[in-house]
Amino acid sequence: MYRNILVRTEDSVGRITLNRPERHNAFDDQTIAELSDALAAMEASAEVRVILIASAGQHFCAGADLKWMLRAAARGAEENLVDARKFATMLGCLARMPKPTVARVQGVAYGGGVGLVSACDIAVATADARFALTEVRLGLIPAVIGPHVVAAIGPRQARRYMLTAQPFSAAEAHRLGLVHELAVDIPALDGAVNGIVSALLANGPQAQAECKSLIAAVAGRPLDDPLIEDTARRIARIRATDEAREGMAAFLARRRPRWPAGD
Structure with a gap:
């Protein structure tokens, strides 16, 4: 179905693999369209509990494909805006995904x-x-990302790395x-990813989606009365769900929960 990515669902994990190793898995319009389609399909799939973003070959992703960028630069402002919106929409879909998402990173991740x-x-x-925000070296800006x-990483660190375009190590990224976690080599990387995925799959899927909504709602907000009320309403609503009742009952019975399909 896809030309630039590989998609597989197995054991409740939807795996999307960037598959342009000859281009260091750089983005182009085709890749963005395919990622958007695959993410939408996985969000809608009851079979998928966790989404894993990986890449084939030596590098995770070298950023935007410069050949594509040059073609885009030769077009008009409106066509460039359409392209930029598609990239922004794809990243927004990933960031707002109600299901947990995990990135498996090797080699370089630039731009x-x-x-x-x-x-x-x-x-x-x-x-x-290795990581870098290299856009300013090309006279560009990392606007969509x-x-x-x-x-x-916060605005202070973003200023340094966006303005200097200096590469930084995995230790600095950590x-x-x-x-979140570093691995000594590829086998250890896969072991760490598998451990995180297993931990994610053990938990209530509805609770995970609600946790992501909660984080988005409270991040950067002052602890005022409206926020306190919002958090109280959230936990009161979740306590009454079938998933919460099953989770608490399973804990008290010392058994693995059998998560319901949803409320």
Whole structure:
């Protein structure tokens, strides 16, 4: 079905693999369209509980394909805006996905690759991975990925790395909060990813979606009376769901929960 990505669903995990290793898995319009389609299908699929973003070959993603960018630059402003909106919409779909998302990172993640990592809930990388926000070197700006990167590493660190375009190590990405866990090599990377996926699959899917909604609602807001009321209403509503009743009953009975399909 797809030319630039591979898609597989197995054991409740939807795996999307960037598959342009000869181009270091750089984005182009075709890749963006395919990612958008695959993400929408996985969001709608009852079979998929967790979405894993990975890549084939040596590198995770080298950012935007410059050949595509040059073609786009030769077109008019309106066509460029349409292209940019498609990329922004795809990243927004990933960031707002109600299901947990995990990035598996090796090699380089530059430009849009950093945006892809930032838009995922959890990221794991090899210890020798490299990151960079290289747009200004090309006379460009990381506009579409900007909200996701700033949310991941904060405005102060974004200023440094967006303005200098300096590459940074996996250890620095971990310190900044862009990456949650480092692995010494590819087998260890897969082991770490599998461990995180297993932990995600053990939990209530409705509760996970509500957690993501909660985080989006409280991030950056002052602890005022409306926020307190909002959080109280959220937990009161969730307590009454079949999923919550099953989760608490399973814990008290010391058994694995049998998560209902939904309320």
